[in-house]
Amino acid sequence: MPGILDKERIIAPPSFNRWLIPPCALATHLCIGQAYALSVFNLPLTRQLGVSKSVAGDWTLAQLGWIFSIAIVMLGLSAAVFGTWVQREGPRKSGFVAAVCWGVGFLVGALGISMHQLWLVYLGYGIIGGLGLGIGYITPVSTLISWFPDRRGMSTGLAIMGFGGGALIASPLSDSLMRHFSSATSTGVAQTWVVLGIVYLIFMMGGAFGYRVPAPGWKPAGWTPPPEKKGSLITTHNVTPHEAIKTPQFWLMWWVLCLNVTAGIGVLGQASAMIQEMFRGRINASAAAGFVGLLSIFNMGGRFSWASLSDKIGRKATYAVFFILGTLLYFLVPATGKLGSVALFVAAFCVIISMYGGGFATVPAYLADIFGVKYVSAVHGRLLTAWSAAGIFGPVLVNYIRQWQIAAGVPQYQAYNVTMYIMAALLVIGFFCNLAVRPVSQRYIEAERAPLPEGEPSYAR
Amino acid sequence: MHDAIANRDKDWSHNPAVIAFAWAAVGLPLLWGVLTTLMKALSLFR
Numbered sequence: 001m002p003g004i005l006d007k008e009r010i011i012a013p014p015s016f017n018r019w020l021i022p023p024c025a026l027a028t029h030l031c032i033g034q035a036y037a038l039s040v041f042n043l044p045l046t047r048q049l050g051v052s053k054s055v056a057g058d059w060t061l062a063q064l065g066w067i068f069s070i071a072i073v074m075l076g077l078s079a080a081v082f083g084t085w086v087q088r089e090g091p092r093k094s095g096f097v098a099a100v101c102w103g104v105g106f107l108v109g110a111l112g113i114s115m116h117q118l119w120l121v122y123l124g125y126g127i128i129g130g131l132g133l134g135i136g137y138i139t140p141v142s143t144l145i146s147w148f149p150d151r152r153g154m155s156t157g158l159a160i161m162g163f164g165g166g167a168l169i170a171s172p173l174s175d176s177l178m179r180h181f182s183s184a185t186s187t188g189v190a191q192t193w194v195v196l197g198i199v200y201l202i203f204m205m206g207g208a209f210g211y212r213v214p215a216p217g218w219k220p221a222g223w224t225p226p227p228e229k230k231g232s233l234i235t236t237h238n239v240t241p242h243e244a245i246k247t248p249q250f251w252l253m254w255w256v257l258c259l260n261v262t263a264g265i266g267v268l269g270q271a272s273a274m275i276q277e278m279f280r281g282r283i284n285a286s287a288a289a290g291f292v293g294l295l296s297i298f299n300m301g302g303r304f305s306w307a308s309l310s311d312k313i314g315r316k317a318t319y320a321v322f323f324i325l326g327t328l329l330y331f332l333v334p335a336t337g338k339l340g341s342v343a344l345f346v347a348a349f350c351v352i353i354s355m356y357g358g359g360f361a362t363v364p365a366y367l368a369d370i371f372g373v374k375y376v377s378a379v380h381g382r383l384l385t386a387w388s389a390a391g392i393f394g395p396v397l398v399n400y401i402r403q404w405q406i407a408a409g410v411p412q413y414q415a416y417n418v419t420m421y422i423m424a425a426l427l428v429i430g431f432f433c434n435l436a437v438r439p440v441s442q443r444y445i446e447a448e449r450a451p452l453p454e455g456e457p458s459y460a461r
Numbered sequence: 462m463h464d465a466i467a468n469r470d471k472d473w474s475h476n477p478a479v480i481a482f483a484w485a486a487v488g489l490p491l492l493w494g495v496l497t498t499l500m501k502a503l504s505l506f507r
Contacts, residue, residue: 017474023483030487162487168494210483212474283505290505293498300495346505 007090012212018147018220020210025140025159027207028095031200032102032136033166035075036296038068038125040174044187048116051187059118067109067125069391074130076388079138083381084241086135091143095208098136099201105129106197113190136204137163137384141364142377146214149373150223152365153315157307160361164300168293170196233316233437237445238372244379247444249370252433257363258386258393259430260322263330263423264356266394267349270402271295277412278337278345291346298350299357306358307365315366316437322355323431330424334417360387370440397422 002008045064047054086094105128112120140159148155177195181188219225228236244250267274272288283291310318329348336345367383368376398419405415473479 012474015475017480020474020480020483023487026487026491030491162491165491165494168498169490170494172494172497206486287505287507290502294502294505297495297498297502342505 005089005093005096007088007093007213010090010092010212011215012218014215014218016212016214018214021140021144021147021212022155022158024091024095024207024210025144026162027203027210028098028136028139029159029162030166030169031204032098032133033163034170034196034200035068035071035133036164036167037170037174038071040171041178041189041192044178044182044189045113048113048187048189051185057116063118067121070122070126071130071133072391073388074127075133075137076385076391078131078134079381079384080134081381082131082135083138083378084375086138086381087142087375087377090213091139091211092208094135094139095204095211098132098139099204099208101128101132102136102204103132103197103201105132106193106200110190110193110197113193134381134384138377138381139208140211141380142373143211143213145364145368145373145376146218148220149225150220151308151311152368153307153310153318153362154304156364157304157310157358157361160307160364161300161303161357163360164296164303164357168296168300231439233314233439234369235372235439235445237440238374239370239379239440239444240446241375241378241382243444243446244371244375245382247440249437249440250379250383252437253363253366253370254383254386255433256319256430256437257359257383258390259426259433260319260326260359261356261387261390262394262397263326263427263430264353264359264394265390266396266398266419266423268295268299268353268356269395270398271349274416275342275345278416279340279342280413282340282342291349294346294350295353298354302354302357303361306355307361310362310365315362315369316434318358318362319366319434320431322359323427323434326352326355327424327427327431330420330427333420334414337413337417370437372446374446 042061042064046058046061049055049058082094105124108124108128109121110124112118112122112124141156144155144159145152174192174196177192178188181191225236226234228234239247271292272285275283275291276285276288306318306322313321329352333345333348336348363383364376364380367379371379398416401419401422402415405418406412410417
């Protein structure tokens, strides 16, 4: 008899309502999306000992920056390493493990904060929580694509939208909790992490136990898989993760994702400083915070809207739009500074960030189109290493070029211009990588078995 | 055993209360987060 977490235990009857699956995926992603709001704890954590102000022995911002970096690197690594396991074991077991890792990560981190042991915070949030991030991120992908073979982009876009939206909930919630728990002797961060850990654990468990997988051969009522055309990017065959990483398509898509993310992530991290420096005297810290919030909303909204659009116009065309429109907008940004138009500047970055989010949300469906549905979580996990790489490239490009420009005597309001042109150039490279994506050669296709019908999930084998 | 689980799933998965609860559980916190962020973002246009 299958165990309570086993995939065999959650096979749904043919008439199961598939619209119950996206809320489960959102429950996972809304929780792990908290990672984008981690910076809300930065300043309070720099005065854990002094409470009202930093004192000798308190942690520095540079030391604290490593918590996020470790977590993001662990996200990429765990998604790559455990992708095959997630695919094999199914969403309930992997969702359960992700919930435990994410919740326990917060609790261990809270212990580290209360004991003022930074290594425990690195271990808790960074390593244990980072494992939960990676496993949780890829958990719903294959299940959603199996339930929505007719709307692959929309379904994965919905889930990955949750990752963008998680910060919108976590940021004000953390702020309120810290205010509630803070006292003359405590910043309230440790207590806040305990509450968040427990809440996320419960919420993610709810999602994990709600997952169902479709029965073998299931497809939506009234839907017939379109016939595979010669030269079409959408395949009904499957490529194993081991073979997928040997294909040029995988590496072209790796660069497509890496370049698209690099262009967005550096800006996202520096948005507040950038708008204040480019419009000095007109934009204060409070307005800049509003700008960052607006970007978060577009980051989230872009995930759903662009991924849904990709169901209509195709994945390759959607990425072509990202790269062409992104290039034009990056070229436009310095002009908005010259014109002194805050509205144009904000509009340009809102669209750019929507495409950054859209890139994340569209890629699982792109992978399923090219490598098949059967191993999509495992292949997606390996592709997410591009995110880890972009997490290093993006901020380095923005920060170092700005510093180099200022050292060269360029006025502060123009210090980002070169960066914008470099970002535009990166997007041009991304455009050509995307253009070069062709159907996978027959020699990489899994040959030992007949191809799975559209919508048939991996456990069928 | 499996049939029993399948029938039970069939019953509740189309129950409007279950569907509303599932979507509200994720939709309401998200809506709260979006509205809170939008209120803060208004300072950009003042």
